[in-house]
Amino acid sequence: MMIKGKTLQKFIQEISGIAEQQCGEQFSVITRSIRNERERLLNSVWDKERILADSDSSIKLHIFREIDFDTIITYSASYLEKPDYLNFLFTIAEQCLKYLEFDKAERLFNLLVIRYKKETTPEMQAKAHHRLGKIYFYKSRLDLAVIELDKSLKLFNKIGDTEGIATVTVARGILSIEQNETARGETLLKEARAIAEKEKYSNLLTTIDMNLGNLYHLRGDWDIAMEHFQRVIDVAARTENDDTLARVYNSIAIIYKSTRQYSDALEHIRKSVAIADKINNQYLKGLSYLVEAEVLCLQSDFSAATAILTTAFSIFSEVGDRLSMAEAYKIYGMINRQQRHYDIAFSFFENSMRINSEYDNLLNLGETYVELAETQRQDGDFFKAEESLKAAIDCFKKIKAVTRIKHLKSSKN
Helix, strand or coil: CCCCHHHHHHHHHHHHHHHHHHHCHHHHHHHHHHHHHHHHHHHHHHHHHCCCCHHHHHHHHHHHHHHHHHHHHHHHCCCCCHHHHHHHHHHHHHHHHHCCCHHHHHHHHHHHHHHCCCCCCHHHHHHHHHHHHHHHHHCCCHHHHHHHHHHHHHHHHHHCCHHHHHHHHHHHHHHHHHCCCHHHHHHHHHHHHHHHHHHCCHHHHHHHHHHHHHHHHHHCCHHHHHHHHHHHHHHHHHHCCHHHHHHHHHHHHHHHHHCCCHHHHHHHHHHHHHHHHHHCCHHHHHHHHHHHHHHHHHCCCHHHHHHHHHHHHHHHHHHCCHHHHHHHHHHHHHHHHHCCCHHHHHHHHHHHHHHHHHCCCHHHHHHHHHHHHHHHHHCCCHHHHHHHHHHHHHHHHHCCCHHHHHHHHHHHC
C-alpha cells in the first residue's frame, strides 16, 4: 500500500530507527550519505529531463522512501550476523504490517520461510507463516491464508508451543467463519478458548470473545454478541489495548446500526476512529468509515456519507481488501437509491454482488440482495424485488443466520 505524506515519513523513520539501533551509528551515517547523494543525482536528472515537475513532489517523496526501505534491508545484511539479520527482517516485517505495507511484509516473511528456511528457527518459521496467513486474509486471498495457517499450526504443534497453537486455532476459526463454515468456526474458537482459559492467556481470550461476538452478530443474535463485546471492552480498557478497543467499538457500532440506534452507532464509531488515529491504523479507520458512511446515508446526509465512503474505498483499494471494497459498493448503491438514482444504484449493487460471489461471502452477498430488493421495490419492479429477497434468504440459510431470516420474513408481512 502506498503510504502518503506524514504517515510515509513516520514509517521510514521508525524503520530507520530500528536499523540504527541494531546495526549501529556507522550504518546510519553511511546510508544517510548514500541517500543524500542519490536524491541529489535523481533530482538533477528529473529536472534536466523534465521527468517530474515540482508539483510531483509527493511522487518524488514516495520514490525516495521506497528506495530508502530497500537500501536499509540490503545494507543491514553487511552489519549483522546471520541470526541477528533474520531477527531484524522479522522485526521490520512486523512494522510493515503495523503500517499496512502488506506487500513489503509479505516479501520479507516469504524471505524467511523460503530463502532462509534452513537458517531460521521452527518458532520463527511458525510465526512467519501465521503472519502470511493474516496478510492473505486481509487481501481476501482465503485459499492462501488456509495454506499458511495450516503450515504454522503444524510447526507450533511440532515444537509444542501451546500459545502458538491456540493463536493459530483462533485464526483458523475466523477464517472458517469467513468461508461460511460458521459451525466449524465456532468449534475452533471454543477449542482455542479451552486452551487459553487453562493457560491463562488473557489477551487471547479477549481476541476469542471479540470473534465470538462477531459470529453472533453475523447470525443476528445482537444481545449475545453485545455480551461478548462488553467483556472485550472491560479487558482492553484495563490493559490499554488500543487496537482491540478500536475494533470492539467498531463492532458495537455495527450492532447499533443494525438495530437502528444511529446516535449510539456514531458515538462508538468516533471512539474507534479517535483510537485508530492515535495508533496510526489506517485500516481500522477505514472499517469505521464504512459504518459511519452507512449510518449517515440512513440519516440522509448523502454528501458527508459519500465523502467518508470514498476515503474508506481508497484505503481498501490500496490494501487490496476486495471484500471491504464490495461493502463500499453496497453503500454507494444505498446512497444513490436514497437520491432516486436507481440505475447508478443498480450498477453499484452489481459490483458488490460480483465481488462477494467471487469470494463466496454469503453474509455480505445476502445484505446486498436485501438492499437491491428495496431499490427494485422503490423502482416499481415488485417481482424482481421478491426474487432478490429470496436470494438473500438463501444466503442467510447457508450461514445459519436464523434471526436475520426471521426479520426478513416478518418485514415482508
